[in-house]
Amino acid sequence: MASFIQAQNLSLAFRPKNREAVTALTDLNLAVTKGEFVSIVGPSGCGKSTFLNIVLGLIKHDSGTLQFNGTPITGPSQERAMVFQEFGLLPWRTVEGNVELGLELKGTPAAERTRRAAELIKLVGLNGFESHYPHELSGGMKQRVGLARALATEPQVLLMDEPFAALDAQTRDLMQTELLQIWERTKKTVLFVTHSIEEAAYLSDRVIVMTARPGRTKDVLQIDLPRPRDYEMRLTPEFNEIKLRIWEVLKEELNSRAQT
Amino acid sequence: MSAKEYFAEHRRFWIGICSVFVLVCAWELTLTYIFPVNPFFFTKPSLIGTAFLEQIQSAKLWHDLAVSSQAFIWGFSFAVVIGIPLGLVMGWRRRVEYSLDPFLTALYASPLVALAPLFIIIFGVGVTGKAALVFLLAVFPFVFNTFAGVKSTDSLLINVIRSFGGDEKDLYLKVILPSTIPYIIAGARLAIGRGLVGIIVGEFYAASEGIGFAISQAGDTYRLPEMFVGIIILSLIAVVLTELMRKLESTVAPWRASDEVR
């Protein structure tokens, strides 16, 4: 099956002024099929967020190829939308105004924007909060706005950069389940970066483990748990076994020299 | 809400009012009954009050205020119109920042009022000279605060806009400008203070009208109550304008819990 997102021999080095170059990614190979939920885990500093930003189109790789649906990725596009760890909501706009942001930049007419935004606000469970400002919302609510905003432009791919890391444990669990429900309904391709093995195993079809810096794909594990998944699954022995397998792979990288 | 709760919440306001009230009474009583007041050196609230009423009824006070305001508004407006775009350009283009920053910083740090005598002598004692002085003093807070506002834009938000494919125009209109507005308002607050210094110094130095002139003339002729009236009126205007700016700042940017230096 032709891959929807395909990275081959991707390399990137950062060259800060007056300092030594830092190789973030080297010969990274990765493939994602359409409609898949793929998580990327790896030690701190391995380059997973960097990779996500390259897929988003904000950073350019040095060498190798990165293709989206057959064409190389050269910059941001409506087809790929990101949900950020620190939410990135415009503080001076209401929830509605924030959700409409992508549509505005796309040039969608106002009436259509309002309609679409209302739809999504309902989807993420924030109806009633349209006129609230970000500083009036809790962390979980802010991230729902982030999610609604990302979905508003109907991208084909959802890129999520540790989206729940800034939330407390309970909210995080809640958001994970909700994310799965929304994913089932909208059928997007999701590339999800996280530090949490449990989160990766619970959410994904496949988990990609990266090496320590400079990052490349170390291993890919298939998660054969039935869908739809519920919270109780996390307490089963099968789930723990999966977690253990991921951990075994990751463990080696955590002890290695290049971890930041 | 019970009386106790009300006072707890508005504590600051009421203690402040009481403080002022007590001071004024003490001042009046001390100078009336305890120390006789030498009219050439001291005055008391009742005399100030009388002078205030006289002034309000006479045309002179209003005329002075109008004259000073005119010059202030002209100078301030030019400061806004030139200062804000300049700050934006400095924030936008790094080369412009590099070229202008040392020069403008040196000017901002210097007491530009020192040029006041020169300005007055060149432009004369009318509106132009005073407005030019106000402009010179008020433009810098606008330039630097706008500049700081642009540079302090959250880079996360810039990435968000770019991730949706926004171009530079979108960046400016949707993120940088809104983000800069609270800074600009803070700059306005500072500019008001500096502009007022310009008006006063200009009018002290060489003027025949205006509130600054009124104060200094009252001083020259030992008319203390009138001098105090002038000082108090000016002070009131300054406080009202400054507090207005503060209110505006917190309305426009309620998400900034800034506890800043005044």
Added chain:
Amino acid sequence: MQPKKFFAEHESFILGTGFIVLLLIVWESIPLWYTLPRGMALFFTTPSKIAAAFYELLLNGTIEKHFYVSAIAFLVGLGLSIVVGIPLGLIMGRSRTLEDLLDPYITAANATPRIVFLPLLILWFGIGIWSKILIVFAGAVFPLLINTYVGVKNVNRVLVNVVRSFGANEWQLMKIVVLPNSVPYIIAGLRLAIGRAILGVVVGEFFGSSQGLGYMIASAATNYKVDVVFVGVFIFMALSVILTLAVKQLESRLASWRPETAKTF
């Protein structure tokens, strides 16, 4: 290859100084390519003339004499504002009642241009050093006072509780937690105070004095000696820049542990 790399690395410095040099050159050359109308010619001067005047005044001791007078007013006024402003700020920061009591006066006095009190001070103290010192004091004390008490109020609650849990009293709290925490704010306040103090010297000497650099500027202006005016202005400018840079150095050294320093404007 070398010059290009050099330029790129020191870009900000080169552009910055280059711009200033360019301005000076243009200024100097104006009489060469533009004939001024007779009225303007009286007020016009060039950098070279200013430098010449500076040299001359330096040699005959005029600058020294006036500088000394201004410096005294500046130092005494600033010193007084430090001695009054910082302790008062510390106490106000810890006592809400005191802060509420004094707040109306401080707000009013801070918003009002302090020079408006100059005629009053001259009335009381005459034309001399004291009215100047007091105007300097009045200008400089407020940034110090306000910054100090904002710094005290902003002390991290958690730290205070930690020290308190070890049984510290109010005085020890001050010494161990509150004061060190306030230092960055106080230094920022000092930087603002210096600017205001210089302003006070300038304005005080315009009107309330017969000596000092400000007086030198004012009397030169009246006599149309524009080059002398600029000499005075540039001296003040240099002093401001030097002092502000010095305090900024102090700030970065003493406040380096703070993730965000007090607002600088």
